[in-house]
Amino acid sequence: MGSMIRGLFIGRFQPPHWGHVWAIRDILNEINELIIVIGSAQFNYIIKDPFTIGERIWMLREALREGGVDLSRIVIVPIPNIENNAAWFGYLRSYVPPFQVAYTGNPFVAMLLREAGIEVRQQPLYDRQKYNSTRIRELMLKDDSRWEELVPKSVVEIVRRINGIERLKTIATGEAEPHKW
Numbered sequence: 139m140g141s142m143i144r145g146l147f148i149g150r151f152q153p154p155h156w157g158h159v160w161a162i163r164d165i166l167n168e169i170n171e172l173i174i175v176i177g178s179a180q181f182n183y184i185i186k187d188p189f190t191i192g193e194r195i196w197m198l199r200e201a202l203r204e205g206g207v208d209l210s211r212i213v214i215v216p217i218p219n220i221e222n223n224a225a226w227f228g229y230l231r232s233y234v235p236p237f238q239v240a241y242t243g244n245p246f247v248a249m250l251l252r253e254a255g256i257e258v259r260q261q262p263l264y265d266r267q268k269y270n271s272t273r274i275r276e277l278m279l280k281d282d283s284r285w286e287e288l289v290p291k292s293v294v295e296i297v298r299r300i301n302g303i304e305r306l307k308t309i310a311t312g313e314a315e316p317h318k319w
């Protein structure tokens with residue numbers, strides 16, 4: 139138990155894609171247990187964050203299962219954003235089990251964690267131009283089915299069951315997105 143290493147990985151998972159799953163698989167080759175924080179937990183039904191935190195937990199668990207990830211080594215923790223970035227680390231720490239290392243490709247998140255004394259590592263990146271949730275949401279909005287190859291089948295199925303494409307289109311025709319994160 140003494141040498142057990144717990145890591146942390148953060149994203150919004152709007153929606154989860156293969157890049158996330160493959161990166162998480164790689165991270166699990168380096169450490170024993172991984173905390174996956176789903177950030178912006180309070181946001182949903184906006185263009186940048188169309189899916190609820192419950193839907194994202196559901197999609198992420200199924201995506202990881204489909205990718206062959208051992209879910210007994212994963213702890214998923216939803217965390218709402220706060221206004222005060224300087225206070226964010228202490229807030230984050232109060233939501234998660236103790237961890238020794240964090241993985242992120244987001245320079246802003248890396249800065250906040252390093253300043254708090256956490257070791258930050260860059261996980262392997264899988265074709266970021268292709269596998270990123272912004273692009274997936276754009277393809278969904280255009281009714282371009284190429285998004286379906288970028289995510290596990292189980293995510294396609296959940297998006298269908300919750301009428302995710304219709305939701306995105308309805309949001310896009312409505313008022314401008316009120317939040318910028």
Ligand SMILES: Nc1ncnc2c1ncn2[C@@H]1O[C@H](COP(=O)(O)OP(=O)(O)OP(=O)(O)O)[C@@H](O)[C@H]1O
Pocket residue numbers: 148149150151152156157158161241242243244261262263264265266269270271272273
């Ligand atoms: N293709 C990828 N390969 C490896 N890691 C990725 C990939 N895409 C995103 N990540 C990592 O996932 C984390 C961010 O998760 P997030 O859910 O915001 O993904 P995203 O695809 O960047 O989404 P969005 O475009 O909506 O911001 C970052 O640490 C980022 O480096």
Ligand SMILES: NC(=O)c1ccc[n+]([C@@H]2O[C@H](COP(=O)(O)O)[C@@H](O)[C@H]2O)c1
Pocket residue numbers: 148149150151176177178179218219220221222223226244246247250319
């Ligand atoms: N002040 C805060 O609440 C704060 C600070 C840094 C990151 N975060 C969150 O961490 C997550 C990072 O994921 P992204 O790489 O998708 O931005 C986002 O949900 C982001 O909002 C929140």
